[in-house]
Amino acid sequence: xxxxxxxxxxxxxxxxxxxxxxxxxxxxxxxxxxxxxxxxxxxxxxxxxxxxxxxxxxxxxxxxxxxxxxxxxxxxxxxxxxxxxxxxxxxxxxxxxxxxxxxxxxxxxxxxxxxxxxxxxxxxxxxxxxxxxxxxxxxxxxxxxxxxxxxxxxxxxxxxxxxxxxxxxxxxxxxxxxxxxxxxxxxxxxxxxxxxxxxxxxxxxxxxxxxxxxxxxxxxxxxxxxxxxxxxxxxxxxxxxxxxxxxxxxxxxxxxxxxxxxxxxxxxxxxxxxxxxxxxxxxxxxxxxxxxxxxxxxxxxxx
Amino acid sequence: xxxxxxxxxxxxxxxxxxxxxxxxxxxxxxxxxxxxxxxxxxxxxxxxxxxxxxxxxxxxxxxxxxxxxxxxxxxxxxxxxxxxxxxxxxxxxxxxxxxxxxxxxxxxxxxxxxxxxxxxxxxxxxxxxxxxxxxxxxxxxxxxxxxxxxxxxxxxxxxxxxxxxxxxxxxxxxxxxxxxxxxxxxxxxxxxxxxxxxxxxxxxxxxxxxxxxxxxxxxxxxxxxxxxxxxxxxxxxxxxxxxxxxxxxxxxxxxxxxxxxxxxxxxxxxxxxxxxxxxxxxxxxxxxxxxxxxxxxxxxxxx
Numbered sequence: 001x002x003x004x005x006x007x008x009x010x011x012x013x014x015x016x017x018x019x020x021x022x023x024x025x026x027x028x029x030x031x032x033x034x035x036x037x038x039x040x041x042x043x044x045x046x047x048x049x050x051x052x053x054x055x056x057x058x059x060x061x062x063x064x065x066x067x068x069x070x071x072x073x074x075x076x077x078x079x080x081x082x083x084x085x086x087x088x089x090x091x092x093x094x095x096x097x098x099x100x101x102x103x104x105x106x107x108x109x110x111x112x113x114x115x116x117x118x119x120x121x122x123x124x125x126x127x128x129x130x131x132x133x134x135x136x137x138x139x140x141x142x143x144x145x146x147x148x149x150x151x152x153x154x155x156x157x158x159x160x161x162x163x164x165x166x167x168x169x170x171x172x173x174x175x176x177x178x179x180x181x182x183x184x185x186x187x188x189x190x191x192x193x194x195x196x197x198x199x200x201x202x203x204x205x206x207x208x209x210x211x212x213x214x215x216x217x218x219x220x221x222x223x224x225x226x227x228x229x230x231x232x233x234x235x236x237x238x239x240x241x242x243x244x245x246x247x248x249x250x251x252x253x254x255x256x257x258x259x260x261x262x263x264x265x266x267x268x269x270x271x272x273x274x275x276x277x278x279x280x281x282x283x284x285x286x287x288x289x290x291x292x293x294x295x296x297x298x299x300x301x302x303x
Numbered sequence: 304x305x306x307x308x309x310x311x312x313x314x315x316x317x318x319x320x321x322x323x324x325x326x327x328x329x330x331x332x333x334x335x336x337x338x339x340x341x342x343x344x345x346x347x348x349x350x351x352x353x354x355x356x357x358x359x360x361x362x363x364x365x366x367x368x369x370x371x372x373x374x375x376x377x378x379x380x381x382x383x384x385x386x387x388x389x390x391x392x393x394x395x396x397x398x399x400x401x402x403x404x405x406x407x408x409x410x411x412x413x414x415x416x417x418x419x420x421x422x423x424x425x426x427x428x429x430x431x432x433x434x435x436x437x438x439x440x441x442x443x444x445x446x447x448x449x450x451x452x453x454x455x456x457x458x459x460x461x462x463x464x465x466x467x468x469x470x471x472x473x474x475x476x477x478x479x480x481x482x483x484x485x486x487x488x489x490x491x492x493x494x495x496x497x498x499x500x501x502x503x504x505x506x507x508x509x510x511x512x513x514x515x516x517x518x519x520x521x522x523x524x525x526x527x528x529x530x531x532x533x534x535x536x537x538x539x540x541x542x543x544x545x546x547x548x549x550x551x552x553x554x555x556x557x558x559x560x561x562x563x564x565x566x567x568x569x570x571x572x573x574x575x576x577x578x579x580x581x582x583x584x585x586x587x588x589x590x591x592x593x594x595x596x597x598x599x600x601x602x603x604x605x606x
Contacts, residue, residue, distance in 0.1 A: 013379065013380075013383055014380055014383040014384065015345065015346060015349070015376075015380070016349070017346075017349040017350065020346070021376075039342060039343060039345070039346075039372075039373065039376040040342060040343045040346055042318065042342070043318060043320075043323070043342075043343055043346075046318070046319070046320040047320065063408070063409065063410065064409070064410055065375055065376055065379050065409045065410075065411065066376075066379070069342075069372070069375060069376045069409075070342070072368055072372060073318075073324075073342040073368055073369075073372045076316065076368050076369070077316075077317055077318070080316055080317040080576075081317065098408055102405070102408070105366070105401055105405070106366065106367070106368045106372075107366065107367060107368075107446075107447055108368065143410075144410055273383075
């Protein structure tokens, strides 16, 4: 049972000698979700042993190159590796026509199905609902249409109190019913009350991804109560004006969002090349929200 | 005075954990020529300390992604680094319209002039002629229109025989005339014969780049007498049929071209991911042309 995040890149648009552009891999019970796909993502996936075949969903925040220049080479590699299973791509609409045109330009004929999901709208939307996880998109505020993503593990089953199994001689089907939350009425008329047999399931964990965005108060409501918030922090306090001008955030902005949202932890990234080390950004965020840290490439975070 | 080649990538279309796709940097007396630009080229340039500002000419062999997916991110980085000087790009025509369209799709507004040179034709052509070097394009034989490139250092000046300077009391302007190949007629009527005062200049060195291509006999004539030949060697003898089917060469094919061309040395690259090490390819090439070696990433070769 896992819900963990691997960071493949922490740079903003201009990569540095030790920072790749944005790409995250979220592992939810061995389903791998790739979030943004900057140049070199597939090299980073190889370096950090991310299994290509386990990725069936790719989420692109927006169509600036540092968030998706790695997509075409990755699709090409999937192809060369003989992929057959369908691949879902989520990105701001209308990217589907552009994607098809570029694949033709690049002479890439995919041997697998590409299922495109063009995102639009100005509210939070459920875009993926599978057995274990729900994914929502929500609007960010950047120079081009940009979306954040919220990954929420589905609520687990209720937990059976062990001694009840023997005391009431519960059958396997009765246990399944109780786990799903139902009471049981036996043929004898005996009623077994769920609340006496089970305890609340552990809450599903959640991860939100916000890149790139200017600060706006409503953002905190989209990511309220999230266990881990990733938020871009392109600049520090020293370049707050530049942040506003370019549709980006400072580390302090990110921390305000985390605090307002009641997030568990804050992970910072998308650092401008002008910061040799993200220590300053980390410190500025911690002044507002102590559980802040700068993302490190190749690191895996258990959420 | 330098004429040296740095290898940034040796993989074919599918990169591996230790091989990047094709990109070469040729340094001719501190003019840097970038040849092909696969994904991650700018990361490799940083890793191997290639100076971005010294690149004014980029040569793309063909529009398959593993040879140019790194171009857009590189252009974007040039832009973010504040580049102002014009940049020349050479690639099979008509790539100019596609390039302009993609830059628009990717929201990249360049702050410097892009000078595009669309290549066409079925013969060798002089495409760049500057003070120190001439560059020629020539057709290769691949699944899409593809060009090889030949870089030829211009012939240097003749060398003055030292003792002649004092014996004939040569003035500075007379020395310059002799170096350029002229005879001298002094006001006294004395004639100074160039051939008696000078020796032949050292020949200009040359480098040829051939990727990707199927074997064809005429190729050797395009690269005749080249000091160093780079030739793709995607496959070994074990996959000669696959090489023919995909428009690629075996290491042995590359070596035949080098031998027929009378090349000084042969550098192999563009290795299929199926070869964990290129040792087999190197050995097969050496059976035909002993001065063969597998290119190594990050290595600089003096030519």
